[in-house]
Amino acid sequence: MKKRIIIAVCALLVIALLFVFFTALVMPKYTDSKQIEGRLIGEYYEEAGGHDVLFVGDCEVYESFVPAILWEKYGISSYVRGSPQQLVWQSYYLLEEMFKYENPKAVVFNVLALKYGEPRDEAMNRMTLDGMKWSSSKRKAIRASMTEGEKLADYMIPILRYHSRITELTWDDFKYVFKKPDRVSDSGYLMNVGVKPTPEYYIGMAGDPLYDYTLPARAMEYLDMMKNLCREKGCELVLVKAPTNSVMYYWYDEWDEQICDYAEKNGLAYYNLIDECDNIGIDWNTDTYDMGAHLNVYGAEKTSAYFGKILSVNHGIADRRGESDIAAKWQERLNAYYARKKEMESKQ
Numbered sequence: 001m002k003k004r005i006i007i008a009v010c011a012l013l014v015i016a017l018l019f020v021f022f023t024a025l026v027m028p029k030y031t032d033s034k035q036i037e038g039r040l041i042g043e044y045y046e047e048a049g050g051h052d053v054l055f056v057g058d059c060e061v062y063e064s065f066v067p068a069i070l071w072e073k074y075g076i077s078s079y080v081r082g083s084p085q086q087l088v089w090q091s092y093y094l095l096e097e098m099f100k101y102e103n104p105k106a107v108v109f110n111v112l113a114l115k116y117g118e119p120r121d122e123a124m125n126r127m128t129l130d131g132m133k134w135s136s137s138k139r140k141a142i143r144a145s146m147t148e149g150e151k152l153a154d155y156m157i158p159i160l161r162y163h164s165r166i167t168e169l170t171w172d173d174f175k176y177v178f179k180k181p182d183r184v185s186d187s188g189y190l191m192n193v194g195v196k197p198t199p200e201y202y203i204g205m206a207g208d209p210l211y212d213y214t215l216p217a218r219a220m221e222y223l224d225m226m227k228n229l230c231r232e233k234g235c236e237l238v239l240v241k242a243p244t245n246s247v248m249y250y251w252y253d254e255w256d257e258q259i260c261d262y263a264e265k266n267g268l269a270y271y272n273l274i275d276e277c278d279n280i281g282i283d284w285n286t287d288t289y290d291m292g293a294h295l296n297v298y299g300a301e302k303t304s305a306y307f308g309k310i311l312s313v314n315h316g317i318a319d320r321r322g323e324s325d326i327a328a329k330w331q332e333r334l335n336a337y338y339a340r341k342k343e344m345e346s347k348q
Contacts, residue, residue, distance in 0.1 A: 030127070036184045037062075037084045041094070041131030043185055044081055048101040050326060052317050053078035055188070056091040057110030060242035060249075063294045065108075067187035068337035069304035071330045074312045075319030080188030083128040085120065088113045088222040090128050093141035095226060097132065099233055106236045106315055109226060111259050111270075112249060117216020119147045129155065186337040191297050193344045198246075198284035198292035207250025215258050227266055236315060239263055243273040243282055243303055246293040271310060273303065280306045297341060 030038030040062060053076055055061045062082030070076040081094050095107060119125065125145045132138040142155045184190065230237040239259060245251050256272055263270035273280065280302050284292055287299030295303060311317040320326050 030181075035127075037190065038127040039131065039181065039184050040188060040190065041081070041083050041128055042180075043131075043183055044079065044098075044188065045133065046183070047079060047187060048098070050329075051077050051079045051102055052105045052320070053108060053311060054095070054098055054102075054104045054106075055080040055082065055108045055110070056086070056095055057082050057108075058086045058113050059084055059294060060112055060244060061086075061108075061110045062185070062188055062190045063192065064110075064242040064244070064300050064303050065307065066189045066297075066300050066304040066337075068189070068330075068334050069301050070308045070311070071321075072334055073305055074308040074317070075321035076308055076311055076317050077320055077326060077330065078187065080185075082110075082188060082190075083131075085116075085124040086113060086128055087116055087119070087125075087145065088219045088226075089144040090125075090141055092222045092226050092229070093137045093144070094128075094132070096140075096229060097135055097137035099229070099235075100135075100137075103233065104235055105317055106238050106311065107226075107230055108238045108240055108311075109223075111239050111241050111255075112251065114215050114219045114223060114259070115255065117218045119145050122147050122150060186340060187333060189300070191337075191340055191344060192289045192294070193297050193341065193348055194289035195286055195296060195298075196289050196291050197286070198288055202247065202292055205247050207247055207252065210252065210254075213252055213254035213258075215255060220262070223262070227268065237268055238311075238315065239268055239270040240307070241270075241272045241274060242295075243277050243280060243299075244288075244292060244294060245274045246291070248293050269314065271307070273307070276306065 030036055037059075053070070055065055055078065059082065062080050065078075065080055067076075067078040067080060070078050081098060083090070086094075091109060091113065098104075125147070129138065129142055129145060132141065139152075142152060146152070227237050241251055241256070241259075251272075251274060259270055259272075262268070282295075282299055282302060287295055287302065289296040312319070321330075
């Protein structure tokens with residue numbers, strides 16, 4: 001009898017280990033150069049804690065603001081928790097989760113995502129949600145983000161969703177079963193050193209007219225929740241619009257007016273950096289890698305230097321370069337940032 005119990009327990013352990021192994025094996029590793037953004041959310045946990053400023057939002061956040069530059073020029077300790085097409089409810093639950101790890105002085109939210117009022121794309125959702133550790137915040141983020149036909153169980157037990165990848169596995173899937181790939185970001189900033197100028201006729205070109213310019217009620221509801229959460233935690237919420245304004249991701253004046261009104265009514269600061277491109281020093285011949293839709297590292301460094309002064313002067317974010325412990329950590333990050341930049345430039 002005892003022998004049978006031991007055999008049964010061993011069999012269950014083997015099954016459990018195989019389940020864990022195959023789940024880890026079929027999970028996307030986002031090592032392909034076109035999908036590395038899927039690793040951004042998970043990288044936060046390696047540096048969680050000790051930040052005075054947290055950024056949340058979509059690609060405009062992780063391609064416009066460089067924590068290494070904010071530290072180098074102003075001694076601001078920050079992290080960018082961005083992901084592709086990050087929806088406002090995802091930003092909210094990411095922020096809710098981050099407050100469990102740290103207590104920042106300010107949270108900066110990029111407002112472009114407020115144009116979306118409904119879940120849009122499972123693949124994009126996954127690039128945000130899969131990287132989160134399991135928590136009540138992740139569960140709520142999943143429920144808020146699921147598109148039609150998706151199930152919570154597919155997120156809780158990923159092998160249910162990804163089992164079909166077993167026929168598409170690459171060497172990287174085996175290599176990174178239980179080992180994380182090298183970091184792709186610098187404190188959440190995703191570097192791009194490419195240069196692809198904005199065509200002259202693109203500059204100043206407006207987006208197509210809309211039938212209704214009203215920002216979705218659901219998006220604004222979550223912005224309210226973000227505001228209330230920050231106030232509950234004694235943290236200032238700062239709204240920003242990154243300086244890019246391409247035809248692909250056009251920021252309409254009507255949207256801007258709504259954000260200005262919201263900020264004024266709720267006592268929030270709002271900075272539309274589109275209007276500050278000349279003061280920032282953005283050159284659309286050199287500071288974008290995709291004809292103006294996103295900034296490259298040269299434009300992002302300029303934007304970060306400009307916005308860092310705002311955070312320091314207008315919002316009182318302290319210069320911590322005199323604190324030896326945190327300064328040593330940031331010196332390592334700064335060295336890694338410039339090493340990555342040099343390596344990427346050498347391959348251009």
